[in-house]
Amino acid sequence: xxxxxxxxxxxxxxxxxxxxxxxxxxxxxxxxxxxxxxxxxxxxxxxxxxxxxxxxxxxxxxxxxxxxxxxxxxxxxxxxxxxxxxxxxxxxxxxxxxxxxxxxxxxxxxxxxxxxxxxxxxxxxxxxxxxxxxxxxxxxxxxxxxxxxxxxxxxxxxxxxxxxxxxxxxxxxxxxxxxxxxxxxxxxxxxxxxxxxxxxxxxxxxxxxxxxxxxxxxxxxxxxxxxxxxxxxxxxxxxxxxxxxxxxxxxxxxxx
Numbered sequence: 595x596x597x598x599x600x601x602x603x604x605x606x607x608x609x610x611x612x613x614x615x616x617x618x619x620x621x622x623x624x625x626x627x628x629x630x631x632x633x634x635x636x637x638x639x640x641x642x643x644x645x646x647x648x649x650x651x652x653x654x655x656x657x658x659x660x661x662x663x664x665x666x667x668x669x670x671x672x673x674x675x676x677x678x679x680x681x682x683x684x685x686x687x688x689x690x691x692x693x694x695x696x697x698x699x700x701x702x703x704x705x706x707x708x709x710x711x712x713x714x715x716x717x718x719x720x721x722x723x724x725x726x727x728x729x730x731x732x733x734x735x736x737x738x739x740x741x742x743x744x745x746x747x748x749x750x751x752x753x754x755x756x757x758x759x760x761x762x763x764x765x766x767x768x769x770x771x772x773x774x775x776x777x778x779x780x781x782x783x784x785x786x787x788x789x790x791x792x793x794x795x796x797x798x799x800x801x802x803x804x805x806x807x808x809x810x811x812x813x814x815x816x817x818x819x820x821x822x823x824x825x826x827x828x829x830x831x832x833x834x835x836x837x838x839x840x841x842x843x844x845x846x847x848x849x850x
Contacts, residue, residue: 609639609640617644622646630664651667674725691747729825753778
């Protein structure tokens with residue numbers, strides 16, 4: 595018996611990183627999984643690694659027609675939808691201080707990280723309501739809870755928006771059986787983060803000193819939390835800020 599037996603899960607941004615890990619784990623726990631990504635080839639690669647039934651779907655989460663078509667295709671293929679794992683997000687290098695970030699760079703991040711979650715909830719939640727309930731996992735971030743002098747202003751703002759949106763949706767749909775939670779990872783060893791710090795060891799070291807564990811999280815460590823939120827084990831967890839960060843948001847002085 596898997597922890598997600600009988601559930602249909604749609605995971606965005608599943609072509610790599612935490613999304614790919616989630617697709618593999620969820621599939622192994624008995625879920626039928628839609629692996630959604632803007633890069634269809636990467637989505638297909640993830641599907642090939644899934645131990646259970648999975649389908650790939652190429653979608654830009656900022657495109658409303660594409661998002662609506664994705665959910666329709668999943669419902670037709672698998673008979674319904676139970677879990678939305680809204681994981682897709684970007685953090686480009688030109689998102690910097692508020693003094694330096696262009697309007698175009700700001701908007702590019704908002705379109706994917708904020709509008710994308712909005713559209714996935716707008717078009718995905720009706721399918722959960724048809725099933726009598728379900729779980730929505732919106733990936734926010736620890737940066738929605740803290741301030742940083744080395745800012746990525748649009749990314750930070752977008753994750754704060756996801757956090758607030760998740761609380762409101764969790765309250766709105768609770769009595770219809772739909773739980774909505776914001777998953778807030780700390781710094782995680784993903785291609786996105788490694789690309790940011792890979793060429794700048796000094797920037798990495800500056801941040802590392804603030805991590806109580808002294809290390810990045812592993813994708814599986816975040817996915818384990820998402821697995822709990824997707825399963826019926828978390829039936830009383832709703833509108834929560836679910837922080838999985840190795841203690842960084844609690845830290846004042848870290849071990850030497």
